[in-house]
Amino acid sequence: MNLEKKTSQPDFQLERPMAPKSSQIKEFWLVFSNNRLAIGGMIIFILFFCSALLGLFLTSGPDPIFDPAQIRLQEKLRPPLAKANLDTLRPEEVPRMGIYFFGTDDLGRDVFARMLQGAWVSLTVGFVAVGIAILIGIFMGGIAGYFGQHYLGAVSIDTLIMRIVDIMLCFPSFFLILTVVALLPASIYNIMIVIGLTSWMGTTRFVRAEFLSLREQDFVVAARALGVNNFRIIFRHMMPNAIAPVLVSATIGIATAILTEAGLSFLGFGVPPPHATWGNILSDGKRFIFDAPWLTFIPGIAILIVVLSFNLFGEGLRDSLNPKLRQRR
Amino acid sequence: MLAFISRSIIQKIITLFFVSVVSFLIIHLAPGKPSQVDPLNPKFTPEVVERFRKEFHLDKPLHVQYLYFYRDLFTGQTVSWKDNQSVLNKIWERFLNSLPLFIVGTILTWTLSFPIGIRSAIFRGHIYDRSTTFFSYLMISIPGFFFAYILIIFVVTRFHVPVIGMETFGLGDAPIPHVLMDRIWHLLLPSILGATGGIAVLSRYVRSQMLEVEGQEYIRTAKAKGLPPELVHYKHALRNALLPFVTMFGLILPGLIGGSVIIESIFSWPGMGRMAYEAILARDYPVILTVNFVSAVLVLVGTFISDILYLVVDPRIRL
DSSP: OOOHHHHHHOOSSSSSOOOOOSOOOHHHHHHTTTTTHHHHHHHHHHHHHHHHHHHHHHHSSOOOOOTTOOOOGGGGTTTTTTEEOOSSSSSGGGGGGEOOOOOTTTTTBBBHHHHHEEEEHHHHHHHHHHHHHHHHHHHHHHHHHHTTTTTETEHHHHHHHHHHHHHHHHHOHHHHHHHHHHHSSOHHHHHHHHHHHHHHHHHHHHHHHHHHHHTTSSHHHHHTTTTOHHHIIIIIIIIIHHHHHHHHHHHHHHHHHHHHHHHHHHHTSSOOOSSHHHHHHHHHGGTTTTTTTTTHHHHHHHHHHHHHHHHHHHHHHHHOOOHHHHHHH | HHHHHHHHHHHHHHOOOOOHHHHHHHHHHHHSSSGGOTTOOOOOHHHHHHHHHHTTTTTSOOHHHHHHHHHHTTOOOOOOOHHHBBHHHHHHHHHHHHHHHHHHHHHHHHHHHHHHHHHHTTTSSHHHHHHHHHHHHHHSOHHHHHHHHHHHHHHHHHHOOOOSSSSTTTOSSSHHHHHHHHHHHHHHHHHHHHHHHHHHHHHHHHHHHHHHHTTTTTHHHHHHOOOOOHHHIIIIHHHHHHHHHHHHHHTTTTTTHOOOOHHHHHOOOOSSHHHHHHHHHTTHHHHHHHHHHHHHHHHHHHHHHHHHHHHHOOOOOOO
16 A cells, blocks of 8 residues: 555655665554553563562572561461561561561461562463473474474374374373373472473464465575575575564463463372462462461462463554454555 | 385384384383382282282383283283283273263264354454354363362252262162263263363364455355355365365374373272373383273374375375
8 A cells, every 4th residue: 555655656766775764573463552451461471570579589599588488386367467466476476567568377487578589480480381392392393384394204294294283183182281290309490391391282372373474485585696604695685574473372372371380289189399489388278268368369379370371461462463464554 | 005005004113113102112111110109008018029020021021011002912911010900801891981971062062063163254353253262262271170169050050950970879769861961960070071171172264264265266156157155165165174074083092092181080080091190100001001001092093094184085195
């Protein structure tokens, strides 16, 4: 439409190159900012990210500002916003500002401090697991899409990789994760790796499909004709064009990973004790659901809000990165 | 057509073979031995462990174990290491328990998501559409067990009915309607929980399909020639939007065996998921492997059925 407008003007000159009027990011933002749910998702996403970073800073070190591991048995199951009972506590046990913002759990630990610490752990689990999945997915999908026609013996590389994807898709995912996590020694790294290793199939399919269509396009053919090497073609020319669906599935994948970790914690195979995650605060709290409902509701609602924001943000990204929807405006 | 079917069957058998190898390797290469489950048990003397290993061929090399295991599976002789019962019988028993959950859940999913999705497609951008969109995301994002607890607290405090387990213990010779109501209450919550995620996802999908069809030219034509809107929506649009969903019938098959581990453990429902979970805890390899194998078979059969259905319902696809 840009072109039509300009050519209709008589004083139009073809000297300058006709770059699109607004940059990609501007176009993206125009669509994205119209989606109020997605904006809300993004804001919560950023808030969560900041509070997780802040939580890491506030709860670690030899003398943390909020100590998540401080046990005060005389102060157990205090409701949210309860004042600490200063007579029975030693000075080093007194919580910051003398208030338990989110109450205390069955060992008298400050739930607010634990939530702060858990935010960082949950975030890392989500990001690392999805990072692993995305790396494997891009690698496998890229090879299948770009080098697909080469033959390894009797089968083409494309067939081989897509059959591996089919095999992986045959496993019921949560059950597979549960089995492997239960058989391996309990550790936070095993959980991230296992979730990552069992959720790369979607990304592989996206990237392969994108690469199959991109490799036939003129700019790739031109790059190849210029003698650009494969590595550069893949990472400099094709990957930036294929990254949009990967970004979307990564955002939603983080949400799924956080939910999976919570589910594993619930069944007793989550991140082991020294680390607090929202999943295991919630599953520890379930025994006191009638006496201390805040132990269930605070982490539950926190997980809900964060996962919801990731999902809304991801869907908003999907809509705004979709060129079909963009042109409709 | 016949060539397609036979080629696809051969392909699926090859996939199944690799699935069986991979799952066998995952289980057997993981650290820890099944004979170490209970090292403090005084009855677990080295002689017993040795006998146990011999009995279940654990002293043989891995590929021999593999052959033994799948020979037993196909002749139906696999026994659980925990209680020496036939694995297939155990699975069948638990399967019958999970079946009502699956049926009610599936019916709820498929009957509710269509009206919701169609309505929000017709009223696109209205308050109804926006609130269902938000609610679907809410339902996708809520941790299942957290939602379960909210529902349990709500039902138990509001209606004063017991919901844990498959039935109330010790009802004895209560009148039949009472027993029936009791069973329904117990069935209702876990199936609603199992269905919420499905309803959220499926209704979104129905909505996007409907929107796509509603944008087609023949719908505009139908509207332009003055047909009543109901006729346009439900006859012209809906019938064409239904196409992809016919094939999804094949894909609900794997849900038969999946059962939700989490929901079944919250509600103490003695179904498949719980059995699998208990088998994992006890390192009962035959049960884990059999469940895995059966579910892989169901996934493959499901995709096969959906491929065939696609061929049958979509006249544009011809081989």
